[in-house]
Amino acid sequence: MEYKITGCKPEKLFHFFEEISAIPRGSGNEKAISDYLVAYAKERGLWYYQDELFNVIIKKPGSKGAEEQKPVMLQGHIDMVCEKLEGVEHDFTKDGLNLLVEDGALTADGTTLGADNGIAVALMLMVMDDETLAHPPLECVFTSQEETGLFGAAGLDKSQISASTMINLDSEEEGIATVSCAGGLRIIASRKVEREEINGTQLQLSVSGLMGGHSGSDINKGRQNGNILMARLLYRLLEGTDGRVVSFVGGTKDNAIPRECKASLVYADSKEAENAKALAEELAEAFRDELAAYEKEFACNVTSQEAVVSALTREDSMTVVKAVYMAPNGVQKRNMTMEGFVVTSTNLGIVNLEENVMYINFSPRSSVVSLMEDLKLRIRLSMEEYGFDCEFSAEYPGWSYKEESAVREVFKDSYRDLFKDELKIEAIHAGLECGLFSDALPGIDAIAVGPTIQSCHTPDERLPLDSVERFYELLTDVLKRMANL
Structure with missing residues (x-):
């Protein structure tokens, strides 16, 4: 395909985002994006798991020298909120998004962008694709129907996961790590x-x-x-x-x-x-x-x-x-x-x-x-x-703050060294899948992070491209540190 996002690093990360943006993936319509992920795993000879809810897990062994480290789970959801401006002709069940780059940020023409949480999908694909990265064994978990009630995460067979550390990529403000969230229902x-x-x-x-x-x-x-x-x-x-x-x-x-x-x-x-x-x-x-x-x-x-x-x-x-x-x-x-x-x-x-x-x-x-x-x-x-x-x-559970967290300390150290600033730690009122995974995997050490995404769930949704670049630098540095623990 002809890519619209150029000049950003790593370039292939943004190409992955463009590829998944071409696939309709509203909540409940995730088969095509799920199959895309399976094809990605097959092409690279990676272990994968796909269930009837179209959740996907892809596992990649640790890099050289880190094969025996404890696995780390990266997690995000594959569905998006489908909102459009009145009068905009767009069928979310069959049309891909029309992406625009304006003033250093990515938007979609008259619709939601789906950076929530498509950027997490692209980040995980990039991490697994880059053979130069140092990292522990990775378990990349792509969940479905998050936006309509966390149904994918609730129905996923958690026995497929062996990681004791979870990095959720569904937080929406650079420089802030989320460590607790609200529960909810419909x-x-x-x-x-x-x-x-x-x-x-x-x-x-x-x-x-x-x-x-x-x-x-x-x-x-x-x-x-x-x-x-x-x-x-x-x-x-x-x-x-x-x-x-x-x-x-x-x-x-x-x-x-x-x-x-x-x-x-x-x-x-x-x-x-x-x-x-x-x-x-x-x-x-x-x-x-x-x-x-x-x-x-x-x-x-x-x-x-x-x-x-x-x-x-x-x-x-x-x-x-x-x-x-x-x-x-x-x-x-x-x-x-x-x-x-x-x-x-x-x-x-x-x-x-x-x-x-x-x-x-x-x-x-x-x-x-x-x-x-x-x-x-x-x-x-x-x-x-x-x-x-x-x-x-x-109904889904909240996620309680954990007094001691090794992954939180790694992120704080990495952020301080890279950007000469302190990573902010906060609780949020939104729901995250961390609560479901924490309930099902007792003792898991979880954190939620991500690049800045503005005006989520609206047609004004924007993804500043420089924030994605910085966040990828942070994420890969954290994985390198965890590979050397």
């Missing part, structure tokens, strides 16, 4: 609804241009949730009228803060419709004023037309809007002794009104088990108040 609330035919004026409403972001690492940044904002608008437009909800759809991933939401209402009374349209425009202006400081691209559009539509009953209309408006969302608990570190949060990531069922999807997180149980209960009770049933799934 909650889907659903409620049956009834419809009836209404002849009247239909108001079509859209919220767009919001920043969005990662529901863990960005939940504390004051970014507006498009679904909650739309529910606020709808409630005001329905209150004291005979308006009905026709449609209500927002968000595409429960772990991405929703940037866009669309809905429509219908009024049999033309005067009510006229008043509602005027109020909607007034509220849109008020929202713009509220959000001007931190949601600079926010837009709210209102149009109307005469139509005969299938709309929810008046009771169901008010109920589903109230359920979204009043649902728990955002930061729920902070640790003020740790500079306000987010302990517990939830993201109302998806609303989807189908013909006869309303769905509301949540992504709660917490690093404290008791607070997670409290949040699960509050979400369930909130939903039950409006007649919704809750389904809990894809």
Whole structure:
């Protein structure tokens, strides 16, 4: 293929990233990228393992003189969040990404870039491909369906892994090592609804241009949730009228803060419709004023037309809007002794009104088990108040801080020697697969690191190329030190 990234070192690392970016790999659609990894291993005569979830493990013996060292696991996930700007023509199930290099950073044209966690895949391929590197025996673990609930890591046969050290490559800020993370799960609330035919004026409403972001690492940044904002608008437009909800759809991933939401209402009374349209425009202006400081691209559009539509009953209309408006969302608990570190949060990531069922999807997180149980209960009770049933799934454990960690010390020493600075150590509110591997492999010494990735889970995702170069230098130096322990 014709590569777009040139002049970066090592050049082949970026070529690997371009190759995997040409392969569609949204969560649940990982067979092609999984088979690519198997072909890579076969071409090099390396041991490999592939399971029915399309997880892949590739093992490479230690370099000369390090054959008897303890194996080290490198780990990242092969799937990506598939988000695109409104109006962009891109089918994530069959189209590769259109990569762009702008101002020293890699982006994708109108879509997420998939550097989360495609850069981990490219890093592992490069490490195994470079025969000049000194390293202990390597066990490169490529997991599937991470973005939808860590399903690949949960289902992987951990007996295939013998490493006692784990380097997770899914951290997103250069110069910071993650040593603890939150646990989480998915909650889907659903409620049956009834419809009836209404002849009247239909108001079509859209919220767009919001920043969005990662529901863990960005939940504390004051970014507006498009679904909650739309529910606020709808409630005001329905209150004291005979308006009905026709449609209500927002968000595409429960772990991405929703940037866009669309809905429509219908009024049999033309005067009510006229008043509602005027109020909607007034509220849109008020929202713009509220959000001007931190949601600079926010837009709210209102149009109307005469139509005969299938709309929810008046009771169901008010109920589903109230359920979204009043649902728990955002930061729920902070640790003020740790500079306000987010302990517990939830993201109302998806609303989807189908013909006869309303769905509301949540992504709660917490690093404290008791607070997670409290949040699960509050979400369930909130939903039950409006007649919704809750389904809990894809729960994964948090990852606790380890007082003594040999791999952490190696990274700190290497970073200090290479860059004349101190490596920062932190806990994060996002979920990492380290918790699942730590649970399954007692005593494993784990750390999460990576180059800088900006605006994950959004079409603004950027990968600074110089950060990748520096991180590869750090990673290979750490492996060299571990080969000589």
